[in-house]
Amino acid sequence: MSGILENKVAIVTGGGTGIGKGIAIRYAKEGAKVAVTGRRLEKLEHTISSIKAEGREGIAIQGDVSSPEDIKRIISEVLSKWGRIDILVNNAAIEGEGGALLDITNEAWDEIYSINTRSVFIMTREVAKAMIEKEIAGKIINISSITSKTPPIHCSAYASAKAAVNTLTVCSALDLGEYGINVNCICPGLISTPMLETLDNRMASQGKITMTDLAGIMIATGRLMKRRIGEPDDIAKVATFLASDSAEYVTGQVINVCGGLETH
Numbered sequence: 001m002s003g004i005l006e007n008k009v010a011i012v013t014g015g016g017t018g019i020g021k022g023i024a025i026r027y028a029k030e031g032a033k034v035a036v037t038g039r040r041l042e043k044l045e046h047t048i049s050s051i052k053a054e055g056r057e058g059i060a061i062q063g064d065v066s067s068p069e070d071i072k073r074i075i076s077e078v079l080s081k082w083g084r085i086d087i088l089v090n091n092a093a094i095e096g097e098g099g100a101l102l103d104i105t106n107e108a109w110d111e112i113y114s115i116n117t118r119s120v121f122i123m124t125r126e127v128a129k130a131m132i133e134k135e136i137a138g139k140i141i142n143i144s145s146i147t148s149k150t151p152p153i154h155c156s157a158y159a160s161a162k163a164a165v166n167t168l169t170v171c172s173a174l175d176l177g178e179y180g181i182n183v184n185c186i187c188p189g190l191i192s193t194p195m196l197e198t199l200d201n202r203m204a205s206q207g208k209i210t211m212t213d214l215a216g217i218m219i220a221t222g223r224l225m226k227r228r229i230g231e232p233d234d235i236a237k238v239a240t241f242l243a244s245d246s247a248e249y250v251t252g253q254v255i256n257v258c259g260g261l262e263t264h
Contacts, residue, residue, distance in 0.1 A: 008033070013090055090119070128181055149256075187256045
């Protein structure tokens with residue numbers, strides 16, 4: 001049975017775990033050929049195993065999106081394998097050391113911006129060039145965060161880096177619209193991922209309330225309308241729509257997918 005992404009070629013960065021893995025698997029189920037990238041090859045291969053279990057095609061490409069050289073190599077490998085790129089999902093990100101503004105080192109700040117923001121710019125630029133060369137009206141989806149709009153305390157590096165992704169999305173859509181390329185952004189809320197687990201563990205070790213515990217309070221007080229923490233597939237469903245022909249007239253949008261999390 002054909003899916004809505006049949007014969008499309010997609011790159012999903014950070015595709016070894018969490019949201020990226022969820023998007024890659026759903027894309028494959030909808031018929032796309034999927035390249036997943038990331039720094040940990042074992043995690044990427046697990047994603048590809050899930051894709052192949054669906055009878056679909058995928059490849060794992062180990063690489064670091066903070067490296068322009070790795071980005072060019074990733075794109076070259078995908079083009080060599082399938083001859084085109086129709087969809088790019090800029091998902092790779094780190095939460096980083098974080099901490100209060102007065103405590104963040106220059107190195108920690110630069111690492112967060114290099115992976116969470118600069119890589120989005122470079123991947124978008126280089127993939128867009130490949131799309132334009134082959135006259136492909138492609139789809140680019142950036143994964144941001146609800147913290148980009150309502151940052152919590154001690155989150156200045158991560159939240160501001162993701163806010164930059166939101167603005168970059170709109171700027172990219174403006175610049176690439178003439179080529180038929182759509183660029184949109186998803187801002188997930190609290191999603192059950194390894195990143196959330198890592199953050200929870202760190203906060204607990206510091207004697208702070210965890211994000212999962214905070215979600216429980218928001219559920220109890222009606223501030224999380226769907227009454228649950230999200231799953232990667234909740235984001236993947238929206239990313240699939242944005243990658244499909246049904247979203248041809250949707251571009252330059254920054255979309256909250258947060259279960260109705262109170263954001264004011």
